[in-house]
Amino acid sequence: MRFLFICASLSFLTGCYQTESTITDSLLYCADKAPTSFNPQVSHDTASLDATTHQLYNNLIRIDPVSRRFVADIAKGWQSNQDKTEYTFYLNEQVTFHQTDYFQASRHLNADDVIFSLKRLLSTENPFHDINSESENYFFNHPLTNIIKDIIKIDDHTVRIILTKSDATLLANLAAHYSVILSLEYADELLQAGHPEKIDFFPIGTGPYQFKNYQNNIIRFQKHKNPWQSPAHIDNLIFDITANSTKRYAKLLSGECDVIANPAPSQVDQISQNPNVSLSIRPTGNVALIAFNSKSSPFNDVINRHALSNAIDLNTVIQAVFFNNAVSTDNLLPAHSWAFNPRTLKHQFSPEQSLKKLQENDFNFEQTLRILAPIKKSIYNPNFYKTAELIQANWANIGVKSEIVLLRQTELDSALASGDYDIFLTGKSPNINDPDNIFRPLLSCKVNQIEGNTSRWCDPDTQALLDSTLVKSSFIQRVKNYYQLQELVQSQRIYLPIAHLLRFDVYNKNITNIQVDTLTGISLHQVNKVAPLKMLELK
Structure with a gap:
């Protein structure tokens, strides 16, 4: 009797989700954020894409x-x-x-x-x-x-x-x-x-699911009643918005969730050692970057761009800022891209060589370089200020002075438009599965700083290569052209890539066939769910 009362009370608050998660016709997905809408035309954040793109459309x-x-x-x-x-x-x-x-x-x-x-x-x-x-x-x-x-x-x-x-x-x-x-x-x-x-x-x-209701941080979908494609394997899909990462993982372990999104980086090691859950780790195209202002001194000189790049300890930046949430990169494109160039050179951290090159190039050590960054964290950098501090410390070790300027978006746009910065901490989040979506915003003469070209790079040969690649019908030629653009970014050190962000999803062992596209979101259309092993043993 007491159990019935407790379950009834919990049902009022949470719909008795632990019971629902143990039956095979319901799937409970615990998300870290609520969608901003139910249409990926107007909402492009990860939480919105996960709840909409492949579920509804x-x-x-x-x-x-x-x-x-x-x-x-x-x-x-x-x-x-x-x-x-x-x-x-x-x-x-x-x-x-x-x-x-x-x-x-x-x-x-x-x-x-x-x-x-x-x-x-x-x-x-x-x-x-x-x-x-x-x-x-x-x-x-x-x-x-x-x-x-x-x-x-x-x-x-x-x-x-x-x-x-x-x-x-x-x-x-x-x-x-x-x-x-x-x-x-x-x-x-x-x-x-x-x-x-x-x-x-x-x-x-x-799509395979249709919207039912959204109340008290719980979104309910049900299987498309008259599907034109293969029907969803699960009848009821429930999104539970649980912002706290510790609570999300606890819900997974207790059976209140079947799948959880975005565990905290500090939880990844523990999760990977848990034999009862599966940890999915996928590299995304979201890349953190350092943009060098190629139109003003000292970064209008390629020697200075290379020298001050090599003074930056990127491994320390990744460990201190990104924790387990990213992988180091030397390329604008992730390794899984069809145009990724495996011949790109590795970044070399060498303060001694940096100092030598700067001295040989008559670098002005009396000047103070301006490190510009947003105040607000982004999908490609969780802590711009910490990143800037580490760069500042690296440069100070070779006698280069710098100041950190953090601005809100309106002031940031003004600073970018005026070119009043030496480096800008930025990044790029691709929207489509085509490298043009990365290279054009970052390198085109037709794109201004606010739109993405924060290096202020404008070169006729680069522009011609970008434009010709866009109209090429030969896939092989397009790949060759993107190889060339990747080599250009490195040889001219227009940008210094820091890291590609990772996407983490965790789900119980009785869940299979989850598909994740890091551009368009998770697909739960073909997910299979069997009764948990403990329930089968009880039967």
């Missing part, structure tokens, strides 16, 4: 998790014209939208839904273009804006995308999280009701 095409090739999703096939300026997509005619308490679709997905979804991103005339928009959300000015000239409906199940010019990144952009397909019928209904903002908070998609 589909794209025209997707990236196969094994082969890493583009494969059909909503589109059953596609073709391009000879000069790669037009792409025609043929839609699956059986794609069904979610049927919920707040919306009942009257038809299957068609070309109108695809055009509406993509034009929401592209056209200021779309009534949903500015709905739920925020200045920090890049999607309202993302790469598709400059790629796509028009989208034409050929018939109900055929759309043609016309490009401004040939662009090798189109497919990668269409497979990105922001290119999910929404329901035009639902959008029209919300517009007529005077509540267009609900499109991102009461979602309607075509």
Whole structure:
């Protein structure tokens, strides 16, 4: 009787999740943060992508998790014209939208839904273009804006995308999280009701799960009632928002969670030794960088850029700032990238050689270098100030003076625009599976400091290589060009890469088939769950 009372009390507070986690038709995912919306078009943080992209939606095409090739999703096939300026997509005619308490679709997905979804991103005339928009959300000015000239409906199940010019990144952009397909019928209904903002908070998609409710930090999804693709293996998907990492891990051990996101770096060693759980570690494309202001003294001299780079002890920076949360890198691209150049040289920490090179180059040791950094931590650097302090100490050891300037975003933008800095602690988080998404913002003459080119690098040969690589149809030639760009960054020391961040997911041994894409989020579509071993023994 006492047990029943306790369980009833807990049920009021938590839904008696420990009981739900032991049955095989429910999966409990404990996240560290709440999603900012239920639409990856407007929310690109990891927590939002995990809760939405692969759970609720589909794209025209997707990236196969094994082969890493583009494969059909909503589109059953596609073709391009000879000069790669037009792409025609043929839609699956059986794609069904979610049927919920707040919306009942009257038809299957068609070309109108695809055009509406993509034009929401592209056209200021779309009534949903500015709905739920925020200045920090890049999607309202993302790469598709400059790629796509028009989208034409050929018939109900055929759309043609016309490009401004040939662009090798189109497919990668269409497979990105922001290119999910929404329901035009639902959008029209919300517009007529005077509540267009609900499109991102009461979602309607075509994915394996559909939204049920969100209360008291608990998000409930249920399996798509009329799935057009293979149905989800789990009936009920529950996201439990638990900010404290110790509580998340405790919930995993107690059975209140099946999967947890982002354990604390200090927990990783302990978790890796626990035989009852599986630890997934995946390198991401998020890279922490030091940008050298190549337009002003002393870093307009490549000798000084190399010398002061070699005075920085990156191993200490990684241990002190990133703990177990990152891997050191000498490259802008992660090792799993299809364009990664394995011939890049290793960074050499050599204060003695640094000092010698500076003296031989008549470096002015009386000047004070300005280390600029954001106050707020980011996805690619958890502590900018600590990073700056370590660099400052390294330089002080060879007699180079520096000051640390931490600024809020508005002041930071002003300092970047004016060029009033010597180095800038920054990073890059790619949005798509194409190296152009890394190199162009960092190296293009057409990109200013606020948009990403904080080295202020502008070189005609570099620009020509960037632009020619974008229109190349030969995959091998594109790889060769990106190899060349990686060698350029090293030889000219335009940027000094510090580390690539890691993604950690932990789940119980009775959970299998979790798929994680570090760009678009976790997929729980094909997850299998069996009863825990202890329960089987009790039976």
